[in-house]
Amino acid sequence: MEKDYESLLKKKAMEAAQATEAAKKLQQKVEELQVAAQKKDDDIVRLQAEANCAKELILALEDKLQKAHSLASEKEDEMHLQASQKRKQDMSGTHRKSRSEGHSQGGKSKNNPRRQMVEDQPETSQKRQCASALSNGLSLRHCSSRMHLKPGTSPAPQQVLFHSSFKVPKLKTPNPPPPPL
Numbered sequence: 001m002e003k004d005y006e007s008l009l010k011k012k013a014m015e016a017a018q019a020t021e022a023a024k025k026l027q028q029k030v031e032e033l034q035v036a037a038q039k040k041d042d043d044i045v046r047l048q049a050e051a052n053c054a055k056e057l058i059l060a061l062e063d064k065l066q067k068a069h070s071l072a073s074e075k076e077d078e079m080h081l082q083a084s085q086k087r088k089q090d091m092s093g094t095h096r097k098s099r100s101e102g103h104s105q106g107g108k109s110k111n112n113p114r115r116q117m118v119e120d121q122p123e124t125s126q127k128r129q130c131a132s133a134l135s136n137g138l139s140l141r142h143c144s145s146r147m148h149l150k151p152g153t154s155p156a157p158q159q160v161l162f163h164s165s166f167k168v169p170k171l172k173t174p175n176p177p178p179p180p181l
Helices: 002-105 113-120 123-135
Strands: 139-143 146-150
Touching: none
Parallel strands: none
Antiparallel strands: 139 146
């Protein structure tokens, strides 16, 4: 019986040692899980902070993008306005040019070889001819802003205040002052 108690005691001691060993292993696993949970919590906090920074960065970039869009829109509007103004200038220049060409050719013979020769020459060449004609005793006749030579008349020095194609600009009439009370 004593042997039975001793064997039972050894058996229980062995079971107790195994249980203690299992408890230690279990405690170690719990600690590892707690460390892993803490790491995950730290990662969550870090990722939330990064997400907040990314949101702020996105908002700042969206603001810059909005400013860039508005600036691009302003530039586009400005370019359209400039293009429109240039078209208007081109149209008015073309209109003036066609009127002056029509005026200078209206009623004149296109087949006149002397007239054709003068029109085909560059303006600087015409000026040189005019200067030499003045020294030779010829006078100048102005016709639609081109200089033509007229032989046989004496040179008369004449100052021209306005060019023949000068147009008087239309002025806006100011509002009359209110009558005194």
